[in-house]
Amino acid sequence: MAVAPLAIVSPPEGAHFEPSRVPGMSDAELDALPFGVICLDPDGKVLRYNLAEARLARLDRAQVVGHDFFRRIAPCTATPEFEGRVRAFFGSARRVERFPALFDFKFGAQHVEIELVRVPANDCVYLLVNRTRFDAPREGLPVGFQAPLQGELAPGEFELGVMRDASARRVLFVNTSFLTALHQTWLKVAPKAWQGFSREWGWQWGRHAVVDLEADLLEEKGQTLRDLSMREAMERTSHWAAVHGLGTMRFDFTGAPHGLFEVTLERSAVGEAVGPSSAPRCSLIEGLLEAVCEHLAHRLLAVRELRCCAQGCRACVFVVATEHRGPALEQAIAEGAQSVAQLVEALHGTP
């Protein structure tokens, strides 16, 4: 199934964007993009390789950056149609160039649209990679033509204590004492900072989760999140949360006529890890949901926890609303609002 290029909201402080901005973006900004970005020097050596490209190519950039893209990482691109165009681009005056290509992996063939972007110094070129179709691996290709698997680039990793998931991403197995220890550390060094820190941490994590969600959907169904209804998009988010052990998410849209909806998280890993508290403690989830919902809605949003299992409640409940209502939400919650109906009443008249 063919898909149009992916879209993502830029960071909140983001100015007007166009692809020529990519070379000036930080590594963190590149990692928030749901399409691939590869930066090559004139010799074809990989200088930068973003998270989406690593996820969709199922390679760890630790084994990619610094290596020859055309010979070692993607031999399928060592053709006049691909490598030839890139090399010619270095010697041309063109600012951008676009062309279709095919990435042959051993796990599948990916049809892509490549956009070459020049940098002013002309000492490197950026390849923006939009996947447009996923096919089964092509047969009958010459040995060594397909891109190598992560395990071939870095054999014997398991013996070195390196674990990977099905997409070859490095993973850690930690129990919730990891979160407990983190929370206790913040209570010790900056007692009032947990909420702000963990919300920002969750938001940054959510930006990466969006890349994950988009990549999974693209691979499984040839769709992007923008194709999905609100219920479908939130159900995929719920699935993502569950497979990461965060708990079970449910969504309630009865507050929609008032410009908000509700997310319930049962068995919150964060809430249970931080222990009893008089105030909501799942700010990590607030930030995570905020980033995912902002990507879907293409606008700044506020997610606030109405009640938390750390307070002894059966489940954690979050409210999603537009960003400018955040302070009013916080005030209403601080003043004791316990339900969406009470929030709606408190927000009445708030633009």
Next chain:
Amino acid sequence: MEHPELVAGLPDDEIPVNIYFDGFDWDGAGDDPGDDAGSPSVEALLERPD
């Protein structure tokens, strides 16, 4: 404040959006969704047509 959008290879005015989230009444203006021709009902935002 609206986010500017970011997409490779598309001019800004051609960037597609999620029509379901875009149609949500984020301002909670109290419009009666579904009553006028341009305002989708909540049900229409939650489910894709078959």
